[in-house]
Structure formats: C-alpha cells, structure tokens
Amino acid sequence: MTYAQNLRCRECSRDYPLAALHVCDFCFGPLEVLYDDDGIKASVSRKTIASRPANLWRYREFLPCDADTAINIGAGFTPLIHAKNLGKALGLPNLYIKNDTANPTWSFKDRVVAIASSRARELGYEKLACASTGNLANSVSAHAAAAGMEAVVVIPNDLEAGKVLGSSIYSPTLVKVAGNYDAVNRLCAELAGTRNWAFVNVNVRPYYAEGSKTLGYEVAEQLGWRAPDHCVVPIASGSLFVKIRKGLNEFAKAGLIDEPHTRMSGAQATGCSPVATAWAEGSMNFRPQRPDTIAKSLAIGNPADGYYSLVQLKETNGACASVSDDEIVAGMKLLAETEGIFAETAGGVTIASVKQLAAAGRIDPDELVVAFITGAGFKTAEAVADSLGPALEIDATVESFEAAYEDREGVPA
C-alpha cells in the first residue's frame, strides 16, 4: 500500500490522478505526488523504520508505490561518514560525506529509478526508457532487467566508456545521439508523446523525483534523527537539490525530527553553471547554457528545476558555487586522498564547491555539513587517468624492489 493520494500541480495546485502525467494541462507547471500526511504520521515511528532492511524501502510510507511489490535491487541506505581528515583540511570539523557511490549501479540514480520503475510496472508499462548522461542509463538498464521489463536508454554519443559499458552489460536497447544531453532530453520528450513507454524522467517524472528525497530521510536518520545544519548538493536538473530538503521537511511533518533549519547550497561546474551564474548575479531567472565541462553528469544547460533551486537558495540562506575543470579534478583527488572515497567528476564539483564556500565564509565552521557524493569515480576514469602518479615498475625480486623504492623515497612527493 501507499499513502500517495494524487498528483498536484506545483504552480496552480490543480489535482490529477496517480497516472503517468507530469505537466499540468492548464498552466504547464510540474506535477508532484501528494500524500495523506496524517495517515503517514499515524503509521510511522523511528522504531519501525529502524527495524527494516538497509535500503530505501524502509521509508515505504513516504513513497508513491507499493513497497511489497517494488523492484528492489538494494538501492539506498548508503554510508554517511564523518569526514574528519577532509574536514580538517577545509576547516570544517563537522563535515560529513553521504557516499551514494555504494549503490547497486554506483550512483544516486538508483534511488529515483527504484521508484520510477516500480511505479511504471504498477501502471502496466512494459518498457522503461530514459534520456541520460550515463548514470541514469546504467540504473534504468539494471532495474528494467530485474523487473523483467525492456529498457530503451538514450544517451549523448560522447559519454565516458565506463558509463556506456555500465548500461550495455544489462542488454538494453542503447541509443547514442549525435548531440548533447539537452538535445537527448528534447528527443525523449517528443518520443514520450508517441510511444507508450515509461520514460522515467519524462512521463513518470513525478514518481521518479520522489526517489531523491530518500537522501534527506537517510541523512536525518543516520545523524541520530536530526537534520543537518547545511547541505552541499550538486545541481544538474536541480531536482536532487530541492528533493533532499523536501525529505527533511516531510520527516519533520511526520514528527520524526524537529523542524529543520537546514541551509541548502549548490555546486556546479563553471562550464555548466546556469544556476550558479544567476545566483551570483542576484537573479531568479537563469539563462540556459551550452555545457562545456568534464562533469558530464551535471551538464544540463537548461535545468528543469533551475528556478526552484534559486528559490531554495534564497529561502534557506544558501549559496551556489561554481568550479573549474581543474578544481574538479583536484576535488576528486582531495576526497580520495583524505577519506578513501573515489567519486566521479560530479563529486569533484561538490568537494571543490565545499572548499570554495568554506573559504568564502559561506559555510560556518560550527555547522554540521553534509556533502553529497552522487556517483563512483570509475565511471569517469578519463577525467583523472592522466593526472595520477606513475607506478614503480620492478622485477619480482627484493633487490629490484629495494632499488626502485629507495629511488622513489629520494624524490620529493
């Protein structure tokens, strides 16, 4: 069972049934899932949640599909680590890393796809499709396989090899488009009008988007049932950024945590920074950009939730950073060398942004800060492969080792 009641337009508040709909027929506003909040509050407790398996279905009352028949490949409940070394380096003693690389297909997209695929199957769809910068294609392909559905995943033709292989292995229909993500996204929006398929981020987007809020639930539970003071979140479409806060607010509404006063800050690559640019200019209207950055999973030049991201930055007294490609690579290495976490380029954006915001005084050293790492580094191996140190090449003898090692020790690191 689910406490979802209907879809509601975020702009004009018109209601719609829980179908494969995503845009208001009247005002073109986005549709969101509306729940029976009282029913949720009456049925959940910290204790029942804590007693359930370590995946996102432990929050079943807050989700828009039946958890008993859901597609569960183990998404969610990833580690939250107190990043003491990195925190020391950045002057943030209470810095935590939410490590979503430890998901079944090694990115946070397993959260949104778990929900979207489950709801799509409930609605009778046999094909699961998406426009993707790579991580989403991996997750859609994997969940469709587990669900016994067919997958059609549409990606730009310049993606990293790891992200392509990470879809192919599940045998979807893989479509490479000569164009960037925004072109791929437009194409899928058109196809959603003619094909009776569930496009996870088009016609079933209201359900899909709900997956991201589980990051808010998890962080609150893992901190001992409290909201963080400050979150730093990478912004691509902006959906993740706004849904994490939605999760915190819903937990408060259900009486599981106190009212959150969490500051929400964003992280973008300078090469695709429509939200950060608008924020820096003090504008609530972003201008679409043509992306040019190594952070391809964030390369959405015309973000669907860009406006709502700007609203949230303002409402929560957050800030939005933008960082260069060199800073991204440095951020990936800093995270790996201090905390043993190998993030993809988007994670480099997040860490470099935390650094930038801390240095600028936009993060208070006393705050409990959570930085969200959304995908695994092997997926974007190309971005760092050339900037890593060389190996010592030796024969299988102690003498050969000693010679190479002493030689290496003589060289300043």
Next chain:
Amino acid sequence: MTYAQNLRCRECSRDYPLAALHVCDFCFGPLEVLYDDDGIKASVSRKTIASRPANLWRYREFLPCDADTAINIGAGFTPLIHAKNLGKALGLPNLYIKNDTANPTWSFKDRVVAIASSRARELGYEKLACASTGNLANSVSAHAAAAGMEAVVVIPNDLEAGKVLGSSIYSPTLVKVAGNYDAVNRLCAELAGTRNWAFVNVNVRPYYAEGSKTLGYEVAEQLGWRAPDHCVVPIASGSLFVKIRKGLNEFAKAGLIDEPHTRMSGAQATGCSPVATAWAEGSMNFRPQRPDTIAKSLAIGNPADGYYSLVQLKETNGACASVSDDEIVAGMKLLAETEGIFAETAGGVTIASVKQLAAAGRIDPDELVVAFITGAGFKTAEAVADSLGPALEIDATVESFEAAYEDREGVPA
C-alpha cells in the same frame, strides 16, 4: 574494547600474543584470533546488533580491534537480494545474491582491510602494504588514505586498467611487478621480513582474515537470524570460503542463530582450479597451478587455505565447480540481465558455478542458497567489452530514432 584474547596456531594450538604474527614458530601452522566466547555471548543480542549503523562494525564484539577507534569508510552490510529471476532460470527458487559490489571500493576486500588497517594502526604501524590482484590494492589504498597512513601496494603488471586506476586515485606507492600474483605474494612475504610495515595479508593476516567472517554474520542477520542451507563462494586463497562458515558458527556459539548445517560449495575458474581439481580427483592434496584465466582476482595458483577449503567441502557435503572463461562471461551477463547486478569476472565464476552445480544436482532446489558476488564489473571491463551488443547511432530527431528503432525491432534479438 575487543574480546580478542590471543592468537592461536590452527595446527598445534600454541598461543601467541595479539601482535603482528601470522605463522607458528614451532609447526609453521597459520595463526588465528581467539576470543573470549563467553564474554561475547554475555554481551551481544540480536537487538543491540540490529540497532547499530549499517556497516560491519555492528558486529564489534566479534572483531579483533576496538571499533570505537577503527577506520570506518563504510565497509559492509551490503544488500542481500532474493534473486527470483536468476533463480527461476537455474531452477533454484530460493536463490539469494549477497552483493558485495556495494562496498566503498566496490569489493569484499573492504571487509578484510577495514579490520587489518584498524589493527595495524592500533599496533603502531605507519605504513600499510599488500600483495594484490587489484581489489585488495584498491581497498588498502583507500583505507590507508582515510587512516592517515602511507600505502605501498604491490600488483602484477598485467592487471585490468580499472583496478590500477582504482588504486592510483588514492595516491599510494604503486608497485607493478613483472610476474603473476604468486610471484608478487612471495616478494611481499620476503619484504615483510625486512620492512617494519603492516602487510595486510602477510604479517597482520590473522586480523585481516577475520574481516571475511562478517559476510556470514550479515547473511544470517539479513535472512532473519538464520543460516542459509547452502553457500556458493569463489575460491582464490580459500580464506573467504572458510571464514564465512566460521562467521555462521560463531553466531551460533553466541546464541544468535541455531546451529548451522550449511553446505559450503566452491567456485573456481578452470584456468586456475587447484581446489576444484583436487576435489574432482577425491584428493585432499591440491597441486599448485600456473593461472591462465580472465578471472584474475581468483588467479592464485597456490592457495594458502586450499587444504582447509578441501576439508570444509568434505565436512559440509559441499562441491567445487570449475568453469571456462566463456562460461564466466556468460555468467556475468546472465546475472546482469536477470538481476541488474554487474559483477566482475569472479562473480561470473560464481554464477556459472551455481548453474553447473544446480544442473549436476549438487544443489537441491529446495535449499536456501546464497551466492556471493565479491567485486564490481567495471573493474574488469575488458572481460565483457567485446561481447556486448552494439548501440543504435542516431541524430537528435524523432525520424532518425524511429528509423533506427524499427530497423532494430525487425532483427531478432
């Protein structure tokens, strides 16, 4: 605190202190950690364990180092999935997959290294070293980074690119040896005698080996506090294979589960199958082999726990499969296409072995079977890259999509 009392020789039962020792001075038998079993039993309960964070330190009473000061990057408590689709394909309705690809460095080695690195730091070591076929090097590099220790990782020079990069990112001293794993291992055994470093799988091996038993604890807890009927485990050194059963036995001794009657079966690649070959010949003495298989993480021709693995196969009425490189790739694809899990070559060995053992009647269809997937598929991308289907290449128009898709639909899959 810890309930570890001393080290004890598995052969002659002589006792040693909890130092960096791994071999008995008298009989050259392997040393194992001995615990205060009564103390453990008096202090643990299902409830206290279940109330703790979702990582392997939830089993702190059973581990040989102080969990409060341990190096925790989030290893353990990975998903256990009821593999209904794969089970149907193999005639095993109660087949489960323990998915250890969802670890911080995406293999089960995070378990053993979490323990070894924590104990090494307790013992005052500043450098963490290992001989590795790749996954271990990744995990040692990551844990050393988080621990503020230096890492020296020694690997064969023919490893997959993903496994090399997966170490380099953490900036260890990376040493590539012209030789196979057995040569690398011999070299590190020699170096352990002259360097005052903690070699995780040499001088601190007794602590290291304890990490694997957490897989037994987790599976039992995740099944609702019961042991599985049958486990299928890949055999490299054999340590994982014997320690999973040790975990189940310890849980029973502590009163957390009933006495296990778990059958333990092994999985090897035919190209490196010393245990499977001895088993097929009805011998308790394996002959070392020169490995030649794509399953490089299992390519240990002279396994340290080979004899104990054979003993366990006999004691538990298990069986040991060996599978070809083609079967390994087919196993990887089968797992991905049915359950949405992308395993490395070792996982292909496990799935192909489950298939072989089920077909031969060595696994009973009524048994609750757990197959252990120990590492993520992107680490061995080379093994499958050439055998995956091609993508459709299109322009960013509906017409281009329709043409390519209809064309594809006309072709039998």
